Amino acid sequence: MTLIQGYLFRQIARPVVGACAALAGIGILSQSLDQLEVIVERGQSVWVMVKLTLLAVPQLLAVIIPIGLFVGALIALTRLQREQELTAVFASGVTRWSAIRPAVRIAAIAALLTLVVTTVGQPWAQRQARAEAFAVRTDLAALLVEEGRFVKGPNGLTVYVQQIEQNGLLKNLFVYMLDGDDAVTWDAAEARFGRIDGRPVLTMVNASTTRYSSRGVLTYGSFAQTVIDLSPYAAVTERVRYKPSDLYLPQLFNPSPGDLERVGSAGELMAEAHSRLSAPLYALMGMAMALTAIMGGQFSRTGYSLRIAKVAGVFLVVRIAGYGVVSASAWNGWLNVFQYLLPIVATGVALRLLFQALKPRRRPVWPALERLKARFA
Structure with missing residues (x-):
């Protein structure tokens, strides 16, 4: 050139x-x-x-x-x-x-x-x-979380969040789920959705739980931090098209x-x-x-x-x-x-x-x- x-x-x-x-x-x-x-x-x-x-x-x-x-x-x-x-x-x-x-x-x-x-x-x-x-x-967090509203998910799961911060931190969380014939409720001051080994989980801080069994027995527990496995509620039957x-x-x-x-x-x-x-x-x-x-x-x-x-x-x-x-x-x-x-x-x-x-x-x-x-x- x-x-x-x-x-x-x-x-x-x-x-x-x-x-x-x-x-x-x-x-x-x-x-x-x-x-x-x-x-x-x-x-x-x-x-x-x-x-x-x-x-x-x-x-x-x-x-x-x-x-x-x-x-x-x-x-x-x-x-x-x-x-x-x-x-x-x-x-x-x-x-x-x-x-x-x-x-x-x-x-x-x-x-x-x-x-x-x-x-x-x-x-x-x-x-x-x-x-x-x-x-x-198919993100479970996007499907279940809506600020200030009770959102019903699959298999009887219900989630309520009072406040969602920009970094994804959930404030004042309430969760209702069915474990067999037992009704379980969770509430936590803070929570965050995440994944462990590819499975969706919910990590809660300063949480408490109440379980009401089919036999009429009520149990209560509190945790500084706990993790709930949400994979039973995240079964995806669709495929990428x-x-x-x-x-x-x-x-x-x-x-x-x-x-x-x-x-x-x-x-x-x-x-x-x-x-x-x-x-x-x-x-x-x-x-x-x-x-x-x-x-x-x-x-x-x-x-x-x-x-x-x-x-x-x-x-x-x-x-x-x-x-x-x-x-x-x-x-x-x-x-x-x-x-x-x-x-x-x-x-x-x-x-x-x-x-x-x-x-x-x-x-x-x-x-x-x-x-x-x-x-x-």
């Missing part, structure tokens, strides 16, 4: 990274607002919300990278053209292809990153998020009977697999369209707003059509080929317009006029 190419690479890469970071920030903010339910309604910690939000980032990146590449490249190329830096580059003897090569390298890096995200990062993060959400949904976006490529192309039963049809899995493999092509398409918008026509002193608007509209239409093809491919397998053809054709058309514009225009040849000139020369 020459000095000029390195300069162009940096000038284009910085806006691209900035655009991707800005779009990712917007996506993370949107995801964090959606995950507020985990704190408000489920009583989970802030760390759980942050973890669920960050696990959604790989899936966002698969959508953000092509768009951020297109927007960032437009910003960088517009500035280079407006400040006559591209004109200076061409005047120094750099060929058109050499000037475009840094942008092509950036597009190739973005495409490779998108491929890694869609094939490795997204399924791993989605599986972790699905398991975390399942743990939150995955979606096609949670599976790895080998599972999508060669699904087991269990995957087809729990995740979706073979057509849906195949459409998801081809969608991940074709996603990097949109990064190449975005860079090709950005180059065409700025360098794919005649020089204009008034700017390229109209040309940029047209190219941006085409990019948006093609990307939306790509999502439509993915949905249609789930029911018509032969449409999967269009997941690749759509971005490839759009990239080819953009490159053709770009290189056609870079060729010097030849004056039209009129045979009769040429003969007339030759006769009077």
Whole structure:
């Protein structure tokens, strides 16, 4: 890479990274607002919300990278053209292809990153998020604890908490449960839910218990600290249900009977697999369209707003059509080929317009006029 190419690479890469970071920030903010339910309604910690939000980032990146590449490249190329830096580059003897090569390298890096995200990062993060959400949904503490209310749980368990502190400490706890035919009540000044060897437990401080047996015998006891095993009340019969976006490529192309039963049809899995493999092509398409918008026509002193608007509209239409093809491919397998053809054709058309514009225009040849000139020369 020459000095000029390195300069162009940096000038284009910085806006691209900035655009991707800005779009990712917007996506993370949107995801964090959606995950507020985990704190408000489920009583989970802030760390759980942050973890669920960050696990959604790989899936966002698969959508953000092509768009951020297109927007960032437009910003960088517009500035280079407006400040006559591209004109200076061409005047120094750099060929058109050499000037475009840094942008092509950036597009190739973005495409490779998108491929890694869609094939490795997204399924791993989605599986972790699905398991975390399942743990939150089946969390006994979230199901049984609601400040100032009696909450009935499974197998006759009833819990009342007067106050819940931010660190999860429960104040003035009351628990009613059935132990066989005996009715048992507990009350404690402080308590906290936890796990020991994977089993849910309730640790109580300054607690007392009353047991009323079926024979009419009443017993009472007090403890400075005690632990109650809640595993009989936490039996979970559900399983984590995955979606096609949670599976790895080998599972999508060669699904087991269990995957087809729990995740979706073979057509849906195949459409998801081809969608991940074709996603990097949109990064190449975005860079090709950005180059065409700025360098794919005649020089204009008034700017390229109209040309940029047209190219941006085409990019948006093609990307939306790509999502439509993915949905249609789930029911018509032969449409999967269009997941690749759509971005490839759009990239080819953009490159053709770009290189056609870079060729010097030849004056039209009129045979009769040429003969007339030759006769009077």
